[in-house]
Amino acid sequence: MAKVTLNHVWKRYGKIEAVIDLSAECKDREFFCLLGPSGCGKSSTLRMIAGLEEISEGEILIGDTVVNKVEPKDRDIAMVFESYALYPHKTVYANMAFPLRVGKRSYTNSEIKDRVHKAAKILEISEFLDRYPKQLSGGQRQRVAIGRAIVREPLVFLMDEPISHLDAKLRTHMRGELKHLQKVLNHTMIYVTHDQLEAMSMADRIAIMNLGILQQLGTPDEIFNQPVNQFVAGFVGDPPMNFIDCTLEASGDNWQLTNDSFKISMSPELIAKFKGKNGDLSSGPMEVVLGVRPENFIITNEKGNEESFPGEVYVTEPLGEDMIVDVTIPKNKLKLKTSVDLDIRMGDKVWLEAMKNKIHLFNRKTQQAYF
């Protein structure tokens, strides 16, 4: 068990910069998620921590040791691969015993047996120990791969999209299992995924990356409720946040967000937040982007108040309890999440109102968030 520290880490493949000046720390015993779209550099980062890729610049520490020049075998890590990477010529038992047999620490045969059986019991694969990987289903293979990692007590667990190949139902199940396992084992875990749901539901903290750059590092709550920029805001949440271009203008103390469809006045609180982030309207109106999550709209059949604005229902997608409603307003199509009980159909005219305490505002040029 140890913390993992990345100090100004770069990864270059020729001219391509896969990871750019990444600094982050995964605390001891933390479930740390690297989240981002494919090609964002999260896997490269994990592979550098594992020692499978060279670090182009910067340094990585496991515990207090700089590991840049340390071979993977000497880093005391365990890794679960996306493809599971089970040894096809070995039985499940031999696969799980392998790290104990070849690792630095030597174990007696009875110790190996105990550890493998214990891990197999935790993962409910005791009955498959004599089988070969090709005789197992995807879910079983995945558990063997995890088993191979947990037979040891490494400093850090590294997981590279370990459940992305499972079917949806099994994936949901394994999410819970993995989180439980991490808490039971009480080990440091670095988990790479492109699935925001996995990251949000399992991680203690999430590092969101895009184009090789760390966008935001924070708890799932911070990431969701205080995204630092439009990318983070749009990447997390399902359906994603709605972005509406509008203009922010001030006439005295009355600040308003306007666009072809609506006029929303800003509360003193929001103005303070805006100013706190160096927002300045002294040189006239400003082009901004309003961000509203699908669940943060109030949808009614009649005009509710001054700030309600009209739209037309484009399509409805009932999901059992919730319903996703696509509403078109001039220049934009919005996704809303409401209760399925709401009686609206395609083509209906509806009135929308954004919950003002939940809205986000971004600089249209820099895409950075004011609040």
Added chain:
Amino acid sequence: MARTELVSKAAKRKRAFWRTLMYIAIAAFFLWTTLPLLIMALSSIKELRDAFQIPEVGDWAGALKMIQFSPTFHHYTDLFTKEHFEHYILNSVIASGSASISAVSLGSLAAYGLARGKIPGEQHLSFWILSTRMAPVVAVMVPLYSIFTGLGLLEPSRWRNLLGLILAYTTFDLPFAVWFMRSFFEDIPVELEEAAKVDGCSNLKAFRKIILPLAMPGIVAALILCLIFSWNDFIFASIFGQQAAKTLPVATSELHSTVSIEWGGILASGTLLVVPMLFLGLLVKKYLVQGMTMGAVRQ
């Protein structure tokens, strides 16, 4: 419904026709390739007068006489008692065995390196390796002869000549072994190796414990094919083997002298040459099939 049945019946008939044609072609090819071997093997255990009894054209009953004879093994015993073929067999075994083993051991390392593709100019390097096999054997004979003379490998000494043969065979087996095994290594996902390293293996240990066992079918197949190549070789052996390290094919050819043709001995030693390779051929098939199903490694 009726119409589709009609169509499928016609299609079935067509498929049956082609299938039959294919079987006929295969049968013809089978006879064409195996009959000479069968006749050779049968004749090698016949007295010469039985062996040369050829039935008239159209005399089908006479054809039966081909398998009516009292077997004798004296051609074989003669080979060992009179001609000392045990030496030649041993020479063949040593030369082809050592050459195949060295070609495959060196080749597997090279093939693995090329398969992992981290070498700059790897494409050109692979092509160069292959290109060494493009020239006919005779083209390199003169330069090799001069090199071997310089190295003293053509002095009349059994071990020197054998070493020369081993070198020559290795030179020619190596490019083949590299290209053949490379595809086997390429089929092994690199993650397996990475997993082994994370699990605590050094590079070499990961190669030995994970990669090598998985590539074993390919390695064994390459070994057998190299063995067959060098075992069957005549031209190198006749030139570099000299008199001191005569191999089986060369010794067989010498049974045909200006004074007489030892048909019995030729047939017997021909059979001795073919039979072990036949079994190795069957073995290689098994390993090749195993190698092809290794695709299952890609989970």
